[in-house]
Amino acid sequence: MLKEIGRLGYGAKVIFISAYQEFSYAKEALALGAVDYLIKPIEKELLLSAVTRALSLLREESEERRTKNKLAQYEQMDRKTKLEELFDRLIEGDIRIEEAEEKLRLFGHRFTYPRFSVMLLEPEPQTDIRWGEHERRLLLFAIGNMTEEVVAREAAIVLFRKGDRLCAMINHSRATSVKKLASEVVMHAAGYLKIALSAGIGEEQSGVEGIRRAYRTAAEALNRSFFADGGAVVCWAEENWESRASAKELGEARDRVLQAVLKKDRGLMREACEALLESIERHAGGSREKSAMAAYGTLAEWADGLAQIGIAVEEDELQRHLDKLQSFGKYPQLKAYMLEAAEGIFQRLETGGRESRQLTDVKAYIEQHYKANITLEGAASKIFMNPYYFSSFFKKHTGMNFKQYLTEVRMKQAIKLLLHTDLMIYQIAEEVGYNNARQFSDMFKKHSGKLPQEFRASGDGKQP
Template sequence: MEYMTLLIADDEPVILRGLKKLLPWEEMGLSIIGEANDGEELRQQIVRLQPQLVISDISMPGSSGIEIMRELQAQGSRIPVIFISAFQEFDYARDAVKLGALDYLVKPIDKNQLEQVVRRAIGIIREQCNEELTQERLSYYEQKSRLDATEKLVNGLLDGDRRALPSLLETEALNNTVPVTVCVLEVEEQIHHERWEEQERNLVQFAIANIIRENLQQHEQLECGLLVFKEDRFVILIQHTDEDTPRECMHLLQANIAEYLKIEMGCAIGQTCAELSLAAVSYQSALEALKRKYFARTGSVIEYDIAVDDEQMMTDSIVISSLPDLHTELIRAWTALEPMRMEQLLEQLFMCIRREAKSQRYTAVTSTYNSILTLNRELLQRGGGIEQDHTNSDWLSRLDACATYEQLTYEACHILRSLLQQSSNKSGGKELTLLTETKLYIEQHYNDNITLETVAARVYMNPYYFSSFFKKHTGQNFKNYVTDIRMKHALKLLLETDNLVYEIAELVGYNNVRHFSDMFKKQYGRVPQEYRQACKS
């Protein structure tokens, strides 16, 4: 139960104690919130406690009740006052009634008489409360009606309806000769997501709108700032003379909303136009800038002119212009074991995707997904990659869940690196088999005219990659490995047979005996004949 508040005053403590016990105040809906022992204290208590009813002795030290009533009347106060006095003084009673006192009671106070007066006071207080409530409601609805009408006109102006301009100028809040910039704010994590109930969305929108309006009112550099809610976005029409004002205002709004509501807002600033009638032009440019929100960092303020310049610079910086070319180069770099080159190509790939997406989020996501599928198909043809299964749909879900293009590129790089790593692991067993086959072939054909090109062709590798592959797994280049095999067999023939040196050279694959002798000496420190003699002696 909400009690009405009562303040009592008398310079005699026994009277104060008696007043508190005389009536069942709480049952009547009253709560005694303070007591005063003289006129000055009563004055201070009225200012501090703002009671709804006062019962006071009319004559107390410090200041009389009549003086306090005159002060209340001068302030426009409507607090009902009941005076009590030890004397039936006509002048006091007349002045008290003239100044608006509710009644004048003579001590000793009659309980029934006091109760009747108090109940009459309660009725008056209720009427006053109802009047104030009604007035507040009227004031609220009048203000809301004006605000709704202004927002409707602003919405029309932003849509290009210049018929709204004269009515807006009549409000005196706007000036057609002051530059105008339209800014658009959007919740980064859409509050229309399934996890948000409608009531929660409404509360969030209400809270954001309050912060925006409060900031607009407090910003000293703004000539005018109006907020409308349009197509699930917060649209702010700003009139200003300083060109930096919109940027400063939006950064401040983002910071305050993040601090108080823990919500990130994407923000776009349209181009500044010379007059209010061109607000629709500024609004459309703000929407164009907002489309690039996906391609900006979280919490960025995107300015239309700067966004256009950045887009052009990004386009000009691309080296390889087509996605198919980039896919081919990426596979080539992977095959050639060039990780640094792959990183450079990935960077170019995502720049190319962004350029071709033309600020469209859906296009960026699908193009990135298709690039991953294309690269996976290429890897499958080379014995790597991942077979088509639920993993592919998982890739698309992961990419689509990214809030910004920056996050998308990070996630896509993670998928691609994982894919290439799995391909390398998957091809690891195959590589081991190929290495075994290669070594066996060399062991069986070391005495033939075998070359790196002929052996690479047998395992379906290009010579460049085969050379890297062979050295990676043996620690030797191909030519030295073949020489070691030939020298091993030559040494065996030299020590176990009586074959002449030129015969041994031919048996291990050398047509030039001088070249064979040089290679043998390089391997074992002596030419073949000297080595044989040294071993026999």
């Protein structure tokens, strides 16, 4: 029995209880791993002692196995981390090919297949405010586990995170369809995780030296999923991604929208907008970045057109447009935003001429009277506007509330006086509208990070 237990590799502990008193039996039992060999009739103390020793041995072996398993896990994790770092350096071009191949040999990682591909995975952005970095990390972890399980059935895979994307470096045979594997991953993401997952597959390569190009082309492919529905799989294909609308065509489409706006023809404007958005898509040639910049260029040209008729568009408003355009995960979102922006410009034209003049008058009033104790109510009365409406009106057109804007004007003037006059601090405070020098100093430090005396001593802002 002991021989069979040993052969099968069971971790049992055996105590023999026998009426046979031959020494040879006991000797053989102990040699084969028995904890003890007890002779009947059994003494209770001897049995308890043997059981205690058996339990102790089981605990020791269990702890030893746990320790070995932990060490193996740590070793595996360390090896995995080093492999991820190696391939990250390869795709960034941060390591020589010969050095990378040598490191792979040292890791004992043998790629037996002739082909290399890169698959980039990106979940559709989650708009729920509860989705923080921790939730995104868990989501990518789940996607990564699922991807490794699918791909490992047919190929070798090294998977790691690149920003909000997952990069899967796949070593596979010629018969393996990486697109089919990606489609399966995308399908599982929709079915099990209830998310839309896009995949970009790069150009196949025949060696480690091609991994950087495989990654770059996978990134291009993934960017082109911007124009596809959620859950798209896009394979790199250079010949299909050329721009099909020239810059001249794009410019003409933009101008038609602006002319429709200036004619105050809303129906014509919407029709021209739809045509423009088709032109942007054809001009982008599948590129997310190119479509965002074409849309931004459109808004900038529209702003110039409005400026020519006296309707100003603030620079920070254009920057907010750019940030928003670059944040969209899919082209339909960008289209909806541009249609909304066109409608906003139409509405601005209807009221914008009057509002622009009102804003100019208010700014001139502040520039002329910042030394006095001017108030929001007083400024509102200058353009015959209700103070509550004026507050919203001013914030919409300047990006600041009235008090912030007044402080900005006063601080700019204070800086000029500090740098180019010898006036005392209390005199400068009075010059820019503060009766209390301490209040002025506190406000100046909050604005510039330094007290007025420190600012003047440091010479900040002086031209060389």
